[in-house]
Amino acid sequence: MTRYAGTIAKLVTVPEAIEWRRAHRGAVVFTNGVFDLLHTGHVEYLEAARALGSALVVAVNNDASARSLGKGPGRPFVAAADRARLVAALAAVDRVVLFSEPTPLALIEALSPDILVKGGDYTRDTVVGADWVEGRGGKVVLIPVVPGQSTTSIVERIRGSS
Numbered sequence: 621m622t623r624y625a626g627t628i629a630k631l632v633t634v635p636e637a638i639e640w641r642r643a644h645r646g647a648v649v650f651t652n653g654v655f656d657l658l659h660t661g662h663v664e665y666l667e668a669a670r671a672l673g674s675a676l677v678v679a680v681n682n683d684a685s686a687r688s689l690g691k692g693p694g695r696p697f698v699a700a701a702d703r704a705r706l707v708a709a710l711a712a713v714d715r716v717v718l719f720s721e722p723t724p725l726a727l728i729e730a731l732s733p734d735i736l737v738k739g740g741d742y743t744r745d746t747v748v749g750a751d752w753v754e755g756r757g758g759k760v761v762l763i764p765v766v767p768g769q770s771t772t773s774i775v776e777r778i779r780g781s782s
Contacts, residue, residue: 630708630716634727637677637717641731646674650733652724653678654686656696658706661769668763669737670712677715677731679724680704688722723748733758740764 632640641648649672655662670676680703681689686696696703700718708716719727728736728749736753740762744750750760 627709632715638730647734649673649676649735651737654681655703655707659769661766664766665763667712672735675714678707678713679717679719679727682718682720685720725749736760
């Protein structure tokens, strides 16, 4: 199987992400998540996030980090490398980095994004790194979630429990 080099190039290590950020001119947007079963809600969210700046960096929880979030038994369904590869395939995404910590705070501090984005299911006070980004003159943006589009709701429909 041939891999599309452009998509693979978007997958970076933390040190590579930091180096890329230092070289990038323009407003960098940062978001993070598990992105377990990629769906249209994710796509709309990431497109809206990208529209806020000149580049979008997405941090994807590795498997252990995703499990620690208590999303449910057997989660994540898709392995971290595959989740990251799917996110990287989206045109709106400029870089994808896996992270293993319970929160992305250290990564946010290392990358110094201009704009920190989370879904509308968060509040400003629950966004990890919000104080740090705003303290450096950046901003925090909450993007409304697409109704009925979440991995949890998809799993419930598959299992026939909704």
